[in-house]
Amino acid sequence: MNTTRLLNNLMVENVVDSLNFYISSLGFELVMAVPEGTEDIVYSLVEDQEYGFAVIKNGDVELMFQSLSSIKSEFPTINIDAASSRVIFYMQVIGIDELFASLEGKVDIVKGLHEAFYGMKEFYIKDFDGYILGFAEKA
Known part of the structure; x- marks a missing residue:
């Protein structure tokens, strides 16, 4: 095995709140997002839309956010009560x-x-x- 990259997928209560914090406070930029309950990939956020997943970037650092509800749906056998x-x-x-x-x-x-x-x-x-x-x- 040759590991080439490690990305952190953070479990969050609300993807939009997390995006707002990292973008406005820390200067990250949106790479892509997936509206909650869909498999659509979008590259800009729509107001009042909930998102199940998103990727942000600042320089060489990338972070992923995934909503707890999305994780529970994707991994139903994992017991996750809170982030x-x-x-x-x-x-x-x-x-x-x-x-x-x-x-x-x-x-x-x-x-x-x-x-x-x-x-x-x-x-x-x-x-x-x-x-x-x-x-x-x-x-």
Whole structure:
């Protein structure tokens, strides 16, 4: 086996809310989305439309969002009561100070901007579904 790529598919309560957070707060862009209950692929969002799945991108980082209802439908034998996280997404960025300043007071910061002993300047936030996102730049 030769693994060439790893994409994270995040279980979320509401795909639109997650998209709005990542696009407006973190500068991601929509790659594609699938309206809830369909197999149609769309490349722009329609107001008041619910989505079961979406892909976003910022630089080389891509994330997928899938609604809990869509996951329960696709994997009926899996017992999923709510979105939860046992993972921290750690993203290296350029412009950590500017990013922190743009998010401060607007998002749930769980650990403020600091320089870690391993030479990274970093901070951590929590998104709408409780996922912890770390942002770092070489100090």
